[in-house]
Amino acid sequence: MKGFLRAMLAVLWKDLAAEMRSRELLSAMLVFALLVIFIFNFALDLEPATRASITSGVLWVTFIFAGTLGLNRSLAIEKDRGCLDGLLLAPVDRAAIYFGKTAANMIFMLVVAAIVLPVYSIFYNVNLVARPGLLLVILLGAEGYTAIGTLLATMAVQTRTRDMLLPILLFPVVIPVLVAAVKASAGFLQALPFEEIQPWLNLLVTYDVVFTAIAFMVFDSIVEE
Amino acid sequence: MKTQPRLLVFTDVLALLAMLIATGMVFLYAPIERVMGPVQKVFYFHVATGWVGMLGFLVAVIAGIAYLITRKSHWDLVGVGAIEIGLVFMLINIITGSIWARPIWNTWWTWDPRLTTATIMELVYAAYLLLRQGIDDPEKRARFGAVYAIVGFISVPLTFFSIRIYRTIHPVVIGGADPTVTGSFSMTPPMAQTFMVSLIAFSILFISLLWHRIRLGELAQRVEQLRLKWMR
Numbered sequence: 001m002k003g004f005l006r007a008m009l010a011v012l013w014k015d016l017a018a019e020m021r022s023r024e025l026l027s028a029m030l031v032f033a034l035l036v037i038f039i040f041n042f043a044l045d046l047e048p049a050t051r052a053s054i055t056s057g058v059l060w061v062t063f064i065f066a067g068t069l070g071l072n073r074s075l076a077i078e079k080d081r082g083c084l085d086g087l088l089l090a091p092v093d094r095a096a097i098y099f100g101k102t103a104a105n106m107i108f109m110l111v112v113a114a115i116v117l118p119v120y121s122i123f124y125n126v127n128l129v130a131r132p133g134l135l136l137v138i139l140l141g142a143e144g145y146t147a148i149g150t151l152l153a154t155m156a157v158q159t160r161t162r163d164m165l166l167p168i169l170l171f172p173v174v175i176p177v178l179v180a181a182v183k184a185s186a187g188f189l190q191a192l193p194f195e196e197i198q199p200w201l202n203l204l205v206t207y208d209v210v211f212t213a214i215a216f217m218v219f220d221s222i223v224e225e
Numbered sequence: 226m227k228t229q230p231r232l233l234v235f236t237d238v239l240a241l242l243a244m245l246i247a248t249g250m251v252f253l254y255a256p257i258e259r260v261m262g263p264v265q266k267v268f269y270f271h272v273a274t275g276w277v278g279m280l281g282f283l284v285a286v287i288a289g290i291a292y293l294i295t296r297k298s299h300w301d302l303v304g305v306g307a308i309e310i311g312l313v314f315m316l317i318n319i320i321t322g323s324i325w326a327r328p329i330w331n332t333w334w335t336w337d338p339r340l341t342t343a344t345i346m347e348l349v350y351a352a353y354l355l356l357r358q359g360i361d362d363p364e365k366r367a368r369f370g371a372v373y374a375i376v377g378f379i380s381v382p383l384t385f386f387s388i389r390i391y392r393t394i395h396p397v398v399i400g401g402a403d404p405t406v407t408g409s410f411s412m413t414p415p416m417a418q419t420f421m422v423s424l425i426a427f428s429i430l431f432i433s434l435l436w437h438r439i440r441l442g443e444l445a446q447r448v449e450q451l452r453l454k455w456m457r
Binding site: 152155159160203 | 358359369380387388
């Protein structure tokens, strides 16, 4: 167990260190996320009245699009110059590699969220930052999304059509997470009573557990050579 | 390669006969529903195709698990065949549903949980085919296909629950839950008989099609092997 945790943290640390040096993944995700918010502004005419009801949808679409970008890049890096093979040669449990990559991807998504939320708050004059409920939903949603996303991205980068394939594989599968996350966020943003939000939170936790367990079970058969 | 097995020929004939009987019963035997009129007859094939679609996806996930455990390429053929058939029948299911919904709900499409999950399922398995297209190595294709069939199949009931918190307007005829939904009805004995016959007919059709598809896959593998042999 201790070795597993160490291997996982080593993979996570490797990803974070690489990102600290190149900053190419996070900067691309961030610029993309901000652009998506701007495009939504023009496409949906985000007026104060309509804005309140669709904020959570806009936020989650932004996170999910930026997240795909990050996932694709994070595993494309591993595929380039045989880094993935190098990782697999390491004498550690492969599940540790999976959890390390997932943790790294989740941190990238959370960093994007941490910057998008205040920016959105300033642009649209709502306070999204001081809402612990919303932050909890983002944490849970990012976990479910990256758990299944890392698995599918590992698959997608090994195909011929790698750049296009990930969203096609990921979006239909991740819809339950999106539904629950959007509903729960909207509940917190509209300050609904907690009893009305709780079923969505329960669902979100269920997805996180189910998707993580499934990915953990099948990851081995995706990376074997 | 052996010629077509006797039992398969028999299944083909049986499927054809059963489909003819089912169609005949739908148009000649089953009564016209009092409120909805003739359009209700879509129901018999609508439910039967949906059943075959689900059956296909269920077979595919079982084949996927079996493949990951045994690594026999045969299971991959079963999986891909079941998904191709499931996709086609699910599409028929969605289209016949639309045809029925237009006069009954006064719209081709509504974001009802039942409709939404069926369509998401269609998209998941369309993605499955795209995934397979992008991989050249047959062994890797089979592995990834099996994994995606499992992940996709898990996601569908989850999607169903996540949007089920709302009330559905889709009728539940068998073991009917809510008789007040638009387009709900209760079956008379001739209707129930017609319904059973079309379910059986489509199930036989499924078996026959799947068997053909598996044989086709085996032949394709053989052609591949022969080509490799002659290339050398």
